[in-house]
Amino acid sequence: MKIYLAHPRLIKEKGLQIQKCLEDEGIEVINPFTTVEQGQPMSAIVERERKIILEEVDAVVAIVDDVWTIGTTMEAGISWDHSIPVYVLWFSKQSEKSWYSYIATKIVYDLSSLLEILKR
Secondary structure, three states: OEEEEEOOHHHHHHHHHHHHHHHHOOOEEEOHHHHOOOOOOHHHHHHHHHHHHHHHOOEEEEEEOOOOOOHHHHHHHHHHHOOOOEEEEEOOOOOOOOOHHHHOOEEEOOHHHHHHHHOO
16 A cells, blocks of 8 residues: 655654654655655645545545644545555644545544555
8 A cells, every 4th residue: 555644844754753654654754844845845745645646546645633734634635536555644732623534534532553554
């Protein structure tokens, strides 16, 4: 399985830790903060990330924390709009899941549950 790991820039370190755990289990991970050139204009970054999601992955994993983000939500939304599975790893203290309740294939609350789903 090859996944796109959507997460806010402000939790980049958490994203890298989760990426390592997934890769240790044999899951191929595309992390936009390590594969997309971050010094480009935002339009170029968005187009490259969109292309990766639509053409290169089997699913999107969106890490949701208490950090405000629009990018993670957009990455999950475009995936859902193109029938690409969206698995949400929910670390937020908020119980209201907003759009994620509608677009997520599954919402999980810990890494073990996510791994169980991805390894099926």
